[in-house]
Amino acid sequence: MPTSDFDSILGSLDGLTEQMTDRTMRWSAINSGTANLEGLAQMADEVTAAFTEAGFEAERVPPAPVTEVNDKGDVVEIVRGEACVFRANPTANRRILMTGHLDTVFPKNSHFQTPVIRDDGTLHGPGVADMKGGICVMLEAARAFLNSPYADNIGIDVILNADEETGSHASAALLARMAKEADIGMVYEPALPDGTLAGARAGSGHYTFTVRGLAAHAGREFDKGKNAILGAARLMLAIDELNGVRDGATINIGVIDGGVATNVVPDTCVVRINVRARKTEDLNWVDAEIRRVHEETDLGDGITAELHGGVHRPVKEMKGGTAELFQLVKKAGGDLGIGIDWAPTGGCCDGNNLADAGLPNVDTLGVVGGKIHSDQEYAHPESFVPRAKLSLLIMLLLASGKAPWPKRLDV
Numbered sequence: 001m002p003t004s005d006f007d008s009i010l011g012s013l014d015g016l017t018e019q020m021t022d023r024t025m026r027w028s029a030i031n032s033g034t035a036n037l038e039g040l041a042q043m044a045d046e047v048t049a050a051f052t053e054a055g056f057e058a059e060r061v062p063p064a065p066v067t068e069v070n071d072k073g074d075v076v077e078i079v080r081g082e083a084c085v086f087r088a089n090p091t092a093n094r095r096i097l098m099t100g101h102l103d104t105v106f107p108k109n110s111h112f113q114t115p116v117i118r119d120d121g122t123l124h125g126p127g128v129a130d131m132k133g134g135i136c137v138m139l140e141a142a143r144a145f146l147n148s149p150y151a152d153n154i155g156i157d158v159i160l161n162a163d164e165e166t167g168s169h170a171s172a173a174l175l176a177r178m179a180k181e182a183d184i185g186m187v188y189e190p191a192l193p194d195g196t197l198a199g200a201r202a203g204s205g206h207y208t209f210t211v212r213g214l215a216a217h218a219g220r221e222f223d224k225g226k227n228a229i230l231g232a233a234r235l236m237l238a239i240d241e242l243n244g245v246r247d248g249a250t251i252n253i254g255v256i257d258g259g260v261a262t263n264v265v266p267d268t269c270v271v272r273i274n275v276r277a278r279k280t281e282d283l284n285w286v287d288a289e290i291r292r293v294h295e296e297t298d299l300g301d302g303i304t305a306e307l308h309g310g311v312h313r314p315v316k317e318m319k320g321g322t323a324e325l326f327q328l329v330k331k332a333g334g335d336l337g338i339g340i341d342w343a344p345t346g347g348c349c350d351g352n353n354l355a356d357a358g359l360p361n362v363d364t365l366g367v368v369g370g371k372i373h374s375d376q377e378y379a380h381p382e383s384f385v386p387r388a389k390l391s392l393l394i395m396l397l398l399a400s401g402k403a404p405w406p407k408r409l410d411v
């Protein structure tokens with residue numbers, strides 16, 4: 001597939017590195033941790049202005065209600081930020097869904113707030129790779145496409161949600177609904193530091209156990225107490241027995257809260273675990289086993305456990321339309337002189353949700369960078385324009401009929 005027809009369109013992105021870097025830095029300086037609703041609203045205003053200027057119609061979608069178990073074991077409602085939806089050519093038959101997230105893992109009180117360009121030219125700051133830089137890549141690719149002669153051939157929908165980093169619970173229904181109306185998905189998580197894209201992705205589940213016993217004074221009435229921490233320990237040892245039973249299915253006992261003082265028998269203990277599995281059947285198996293162990297384990301006299309949560313990111317497999325789409329990405333990369341490779345990962349993202357709704361998608365079309373979710377996060381500004389060209393060429397090949405549309409996935 002020669003790119004010559006598209007050379008001038010692709011060339012319109014040349015010279016944008018500085019502008020994209022500046023915008024990424026401005027957005028990075030706005031704290032938008034998932035719980036920082038003010039910062040998220042400011043980011044929503046920023047992206048709305050930018051995408052509207054690029055030719056999209058804008059809409060805000062309120063978050064779905066989400067509950068969480070707090071440290072005391074009580075179920076409480078959590079309010080998330082609004083999602084932004086942008087649409088171009090809303091009546092077109094063929095549609096591309098581009099998705100990204102406005103939130104970062106860095107809370108309002110994080111010490112990591114200020115973006116800088118280091119001496120070696122790398123951009124360092126919260127969200128520069130994950131994924132404020134990625135949103136800039138998406139924006140410039142979409143803008144150039146909408147300015148091209150192929151703009152009217154297809155529709156483009158964009159979702160920028162505000163709770164991806166905590167599992168997209170408040171935006172999952174929106175993602176699923178719009179994924180069902182589209183033909184392919186393009187997600188702007190960062191590529192790996194060497195430019196490799198994520199291929200298959202493990203599925204994931206979060207589970208919270210609230211273990212309840214009975215409080216008592218450790219000196220005066222020790223025998224009357226029912227120790228919730230001990231009950232939780234018995235349960236977790238039984239859960240941990242599931243590790244190693246099936247290849248590729250793992251359970252991490254990650255967080256524990258319980259007890260108030262050493263002289264009080266604890267009446268509450270909250271334990272949070274995360275599961276990962278690379279195959280749907282393994283994820284279903286581990287989900288069922290956790291529920292079985294919860295039912296069957298003897299926690300001790302008078303001690304009970306409540307289970308909350310479940311699978312929130314289904315497994316994304318490299319097959320069918322997703323495999324076809326990767327071949328298209330590889331060809332587009334080849335035409336642009338960008339080597340494209342992909343590797344399976346235990347991480348998960350909204351690409352899992354899109355695949356679960358039947359949408360073939362590639363989910364690491366963002367910038368090249370690394371050390372994400374740490375205060376060493378960085379991005380390579382020289383990757384911004386090539387990555388925008390990659391997305392633009394994928395859109396041009398499909399919109400011009402030069403590449404076949406991947407088949408939707410059987411779900």
Ligand SMILES: [Zn+2]
Binds near residue numbers: 130131164189349
């Ligand atoms: Zn991300």
